[in-house]
Amino acid sequence: MTFTTYVFDAYGTLFDVNAAAEAAAAEPDHAALQAVWPKLAFDWRRKQLEYTWLRAVANRHCDFWTVTEDGLDWALEAQGLDDPATRERLLELYWELAAYAEVPAMLAALKASGKQTAILSNGSPAMLEAAVQSAGISEQLDAVLSVETIGVFKPHAQVYDMVQNRFGCARDEVLFVSSNGWDIAGASGYGFHTAWVNHAGDPVDRLYARPHHILQDLTTIPEIT
Template sequence: MPIKVCIFDAYGTLFDVAAAARIAAAEPGRGALAAAWPKLAEDWRRKQLEYSWLRAVMAAHVDFWQVTQDGLDWALEASALADPDLRERLLALYRELQAYPEVPAMLARLKDQGFATAILSNGSPDMLQEAVRSAGIGDHLDDVLSVESVGVFKPAADVYGLVTKRFGCAAADVLFVSSNGWDAAAASAYGFRVAWVNRAGAPLDRLPGKPHHILSELSSIPDLATQ
C-alpha cells in the first residue's frame, strides 16, 4: 500500500534537543555550564522521557512543559548548576529549539510530492507551535498533533491513533519518523511504516515492533515515502 501521510516526532527528530544547553554554554559568563553542558543535555532529555513514561503508567498526567521543567531541575541539581537565572535561560531556549539543518528542505520536498505531513509529539500545543514557528517550518506541515488531546504520553496506542483519525487513513498508509528507538518500535507495532533516525548509532531496542528503515539523518525521507 502506498504511503499517503508522513508523520514526524518533534523533539530529537525535527528539533535538536541539545541545542538549548549548547547555545547557553557558549554565552558569556557561562563557564560552569560550558564544562558540563553535554552531560546536562543528556540528563535533561533522559529524565524528560523517563518522567513521561512513568506518569503514563501512574495515570498522573501533566503536560510536557511541566515534565520538561522537572527533568531540567533534576539535571541542574545533578550537575551542581542549580542557578535560577540559568534555569530560565535554558527553558526559554527550549521553546525555540533549532531544527536539524536538513529539515526544511526535506519537508518542502514531501509537500512538493503531494504527501500530507504532520508532527505527532508528546509536546504541549503551545510548545510545539513556538518550536515550529521558530524553525520556520509551519508552511510545510498540515497539522501539529499533541498528546494533550488524549491525555497520555507515547507510546500509548491512543496517541498513534490520533494520526489515522486526523487523516482518515489506515495505519499502513503512514510513514512515521522518529529518532527515539522506543517510539519507532511502538509505532511499528501499531501498524505504521517506520523510519528510525538513529543519529547516535545506538543499538536496536529489544521491543515488539521494528523499524522498516534505519537512517542517520532525514534527507532521504522523501525517497523512502515513494518506495
C-alpha cells in the same frame, strides 16, 4: 501501498534537543555550563522521557512543559548547579530549539510530491507552535498533533490513533519517523511503517517491534515512498 502521510516526532527528530544547553553554554553569563553542557543535555532529555513513561503507567498525566522543567531541575542538581538565571535561560531557549539542517528541504520535497505531513508529539500545543514557528516550517506541515488532546504520553496506542482520526488514512499509508527507538517500537507495533533516525548509531531496542528503515538523518525520507 504508497505512503500518503508522513508523520514526525518533534523533539530529537525534527528539533535538536541539545541545542538549548549548547547555546546557553556559549553565553558569558552561563559559563558554568561550558564544561558540563553535553552531560546536562543528556540527563535533561533522559529524565524528561522517563517522567513521561512513569506518569503514563501511573495514570498521572501532566503537560510536557512540566516534565521538561522537572527533568532540567534534576539535571542541574546532578551537576551541582543552582543558578536561577541559568535555569531560566535554558528553559527560554527550549522554546526555540533549532531544527536539524535538512528539515526544511525534506519537508518541502514531501509537500511538492503531494504528501500529507504532520508532527505527532508529546509536546504541549504551545511548545510545539513555538518550535515550528521558530524553525519556519509551519507552511510545510498539514497538522501538529499533541498528546494533550487525549491526556496520555507515547507510546500509548491512543496517541497513534490521532493520525488516523485526523487524516482518515489507513495505518499502512503512514510512514512514521522518529529518532526514539521506543517510539518507533510503539508505532511499528501499532501498524505504521517506520523510519528510525539513529543519530548516535545505537543498537536497535529489544522491544516488541522493529523499525522498517534505519537512517542517519532525515535527508532521504522523501525517497521512502
